[in-house]
Amino acid sequence: MPRAITAFSNPLVKQVRGLWDKKNRRREGLFIAEGLRILTEAREAGFLPETLFFNAAERHALLEALIAATEAAGGEAIETNADILHKLSGKDNPQAVLGVYRIFPTGLDRIDRSAADLWLVAQALRDPGNLGTILRTGDAVGAGGLILVDDCVDPFSPEAVRASMGALFTQKIAAAPWAEFIAWLRSGEGELVGTSLAADLDYQAARYAKPSFILIGNEAQGLPADYEAKCDLLIKIPMRGKADSLNAAVAAAVTAYEVTNQWRA
């Protein structure tokens, strides 16, 4: 049976609100996901929250299923209201449900490269919206997951989770420094495809081998030159305007669709 919390001063409310801060997420090993759609996707992928907050005024069949599954797995469901959910989520129009999940490990050993033909790799990605959007695109193109190289934004930040629309739970995620990533990559099959403004090879003229690892650089700097030098293919997306670059998540998507379009052709 769900217990009810309606007091802002409740210590659990404070603790969960604290998970907006990366330091607290790391210390507690917990993160937040919001919304019935994302939490249901998580449940279908085998992830249940340790704590589930729901708006008692907005009950729904999918929410009942989520409550039942959470409690059956030993988690706690907490009945609350829109004001508390607003406090927890920081949103004016909070979702009717918010889950607190355990952060999962992100070692490269989580990646079984034979599980998919395509993997996305982001280097020093700074924007959580871009990170989440790349996860969402990875799901859409049938990629296996996203490998975060060097110092990237936290994939467990609420903004990244939200932008992923649940793909955080369906895509594999790993994080590693460049040297470790390259050593791992070269220990097996796989072609590293870098996107670069300096490349000569048009992304449609290139032919992509499986498994393909598409490497996207930092939003402001792109890829370091010595990283580009380690790529098997360096491709460029044609730019016909005044500006010289695309948003990082857009570049990832345009490349990933080209690769998978070639394979289905």
Place this chain on the structure above:
Amino acid sequence: MPRAITAFSNPLVKQVRGLWDKKNRRREGLFIAEGLRILTEAREAGFLPETLFFNAAERHALLEALIAATEAAGGEAIETNADILHKLSGKDNPQAVLGVYRIFPTGLDRIDRSAADLWLVAQALRDPGNLGTILRTGDAVGAGGLILVDDCVDPFSPEAVRASMGALFTQKIAAAPWAEFIAWLRSGEGELVGTSLAADLDYQAARYAKPSFILIGNEAQGLPADYEAKCDLLIKIPMRGKADSLNAAVAAAVTAYEVTNQWRA
């Protein structure tokens, strides 16, 4: 000669900080753009700020050019510091320069459809990052501009301007309710291409006529059914994962690159 402002209480500082609020932008007819790169792109496109704030500690040749052009055009350049720029921009690491520009008109009469083969159209777009990213992609694919249909987020919001990376100044922007847009569209040449999860036609199997107007729906709802019914082509982007949709800016980019790739093939 630039005057100096270093007091937080200066009324101009308060006024400009107020431009983060849409109400104030509308009332004053002004908006903010930040960063030497975006402001230089604006200058090259013929747009100069009415007021230019710059960090006196970070002078640079491009900044000098911007100051000179602003003053020559009758605008005011104001020497200030990182603290004031932080207050104006809301960013911990503010850009060295911030411009206050006059909002430009967004009537459909600004759109000369013969000026480009491709135009992007967004309906009820809610996220300023998506709006700016679509403008940036429009620039990259050589689109003429972006038409905002129905109640979209403000293209002059600082977040949209930032995400556009200057494309706000190089792409044409118009805004109109759906009925007005459709009447305008049908008064001349142009194929309306809707992206839809319900469509049967693969976006690579479709053949696109010029000028093409690519219509992207709201982030959560997609396009209303009666809007889809008005499209000349309804296309779908293949989805191979658990989720059923792409980020709106990603869908716009993947479609726009397919259209222009077909034309260059």
